[in-house]
Amino acid sequence: MSQPASSSISAESISELTRDTNYGTWRFQKGWKPLHVVDAEGCWFTDDAGKRYLDMSSQLMCVNLGHKNPRVIESIAEQARELPFMGPAYATNARARLSAKLLELLPAGLEKFFFTTSGTDANEAAFKIARMVTGKNKIISRYRSYHGSTAASIAATGDLRRWAMEPAGKGMGFVFAPETNCYKCPIGHTYPGCNIACADYIDHMIRNEGDVAAVLVEPIVGTNGVLIPPPEYLPKLREICDRHSVLLIADEVMTGWGRTGKWFAVDHWNVKPDILTTAKGITSAYVPLGLCATTKKLADYFEDRYFSHGHTYEAHPITLGPAVATIEEMQRLALVERAAEMEPYLRERLEGLKTKHVSIGDVHGIGLFFAVELVKNRTTKEPFNTMRDKVEGKPLVVDQIAAKMMADGVAQQSWVSHFVIAPPLIVTKEELDFGIDALDRHLAIADALAVQS
Ligand code: PMP
Numbered sequence: 001m002s003q004p005a006s007s008s009i010s011a012e013s014i015s016e017l018t019r020d021t022n023y024g025t026w027r028f029q030k031g032w033k034p035l036h037v038v039d040a041e042g043c044w045f046t047d048d049a050g051k052r053y054l055d056m057s058s059q060l061m062c063v064n065l066g067h068k069n070p071r072v073i074e075s076i077a078e079q080a081r082e083l084p085f086m087g088p089a090y091a092t093n094a095r096a097r098l099s100a101k102l103l104e105l106l107p108a109g110l111e112k113f114f115f116t117t118s119g120t121d122a123n124e125a126a127f128k129i130a131r132m133v134t135g136k137n138k139i140i141s142r143y144r145s146y147h148g149s150t151a152a153s154i155a156a157t158g159d160l161r162r163w164a165m166e167p168a169g170k171g172m173g174f175v176f177a178p179e180t181n182c183y184k185c186p187i188g189h190t191y192p193g194c195n196i197a198c199a200d201y202i203d204h205m206i207r208n209e210g211d212v213a214a215v216l217v218e219p220i221v222g223t224n225g226v227l228i229p230p231p232e233y234l235p236k237l238r239e240i241c242d243r244h245s246v247l248l249i250a251d252e253v254m255t256g257w258g259r260t261g262k263w264f265a266v267d268h269w270n271v272k273p274d275i276l277t278t279a280k281g282i283t284s285a286y287v288p289l290g291l292c293a294t295t296k297k298l299a300d301y302f303e304d305r306y307f308s309h310g311h312t313y314e315a316h317p318i319t320l321g322p323a324v325a326t327i328e329e330m331q332r333l334a335l336v337e338r339a340a341e342m343e344p345y346l347r348e349r350l351e352g353l354k355t356k357h358v359s360i361g362d363v364h365g366i367g368l369f370f371a372v373e374l375v376k377n378r379t380t381k382e383p384f385n386t387m388r389d390k391v392e393g394k395p396l397v398v399d400q401i402a403a404k405m406m407a408d409g410v411a412q413q414s415w416v417s418h419f420v421i422a423p424p425l426i427v428t429k430e431e432l433d434f435g436i437d438a439l440d441r442h443l444a445i446a447d448a449l450a451v452q453s
Helices: 011-021 070-082 094-106 119-134 151-155 162-164 169-171 197-207 234-241 295-306 316-334 335-356 388-390 398-409 429-442 442-448
Strands: 037-041 042-049 052-055 111-114 140-144 175-178 214-218 247-250 276-277 290-295 361-368 367-375 414-415 420-421
Touching: 011 388, 037 151, 052 429, 070 094, 070 290, 070 316, 094 316, 094 414, 111 295, 119 140, 119 151, 119 214, 119 247, 119 276, 119 290, 119 295, 151 169, 162 169, 162 388, 175 388, 197 214, 234 247, 234 442, 290 295, 290 335, 295 335, 316 335, 335 361, 367 398, 367 442, 398 414, 398 420, 398 429, 420 429, 429 442
Parallel strands: 140 175, 140 214, 214 247, 247 276
Antiparallel strands: 037 042, 042 052, 111 290, 276 290, 361 367, 367 420, 414 420
């Protein structure tokens, strides 16, 4: 490989150099042609040819505020001028201000914070804390879930990405329960007659596994399909955990910060987890911040015991100051309320697509967080592709459609056999229309492959 001096890289070679020198993640390397993006503003980003793209999934469901919010940008510069770095043993203005904001906004009872630099390491902290405090090892997770990419968090992940770590991951103490999916129940029930059998299943697991420290859930499953539990599920799970003295960990890395029309997804059911992890929207991803928040009761365990955890970049001032600015902007612009207000319009538009396209099996979502689930056959609910196809590198129908949408200027996240519609919370109805119209145009690809009803 030739080695250009970094100062003389031509605009044309940016994509190529990136591709040749960087890993493309969660994909086969062959065929990765990273788009060279030079600017982003609001709900849009721009490539090096000046073409604009509507960001229909907020860059991995992160940029809830939209791109280039001037106040957040200024807060990064301000924090750099004030105090770019102090190690984790010190108190800083940014650390105290963010902690005070969190006490105001997090579900009641979550009062002790460990700041990280990603959702993955927020979950790693949660697992360690749960195990250290309870003295137990097992954590019940669910199959259709994603919790991160490092050793324990990928082992906690229910989808097949955990295979990369097996068999080593098998020793990590995670056991799996079926996910809650009322469109296609993995244990064959139909809501509401099921009496929330998926929660009872976890009760059964706790009693039979023994040594269970915690139950780990994405309150609304994110990447794996925006699965909304029935209203009884999380309160019932809370009650089961309490009955067995097992901790409840809510992974709100994707669902936190207004995405669902409340600050946190658990707020929809007024459920208080013992540990809540989050990242992404906490800074709209302008700077990398994750959070593991626990109850004071859990933290008190360490008053007279060694808290055996920490990172050099933990509570990094450059991440904390902009988090305060992000949250203040969300409050100033009333974006959490806005996500809830936009929900009916988004739902109506997507339900409209469902009546038109035989390849749509179901549309589910909340706030500005929806999935459009494609099926080959509406009666059997068989998807076009499975997670296995994805990890084996087979071409996916949803990816073909997303590529066509991209050509039309709409960046749409596709995953296995669904799309995750999750634009920045500042999105307008006109912008939603632009994105959904592109999906509408290209669903013909899937319709042609589906069983006509
Ligand atoms: N948990 C959930 C629910 C997520 O959606 C993600 C990221 N998509 C993670 C954990 C991992 O976060 P990160 O990529 O910031 O490490």
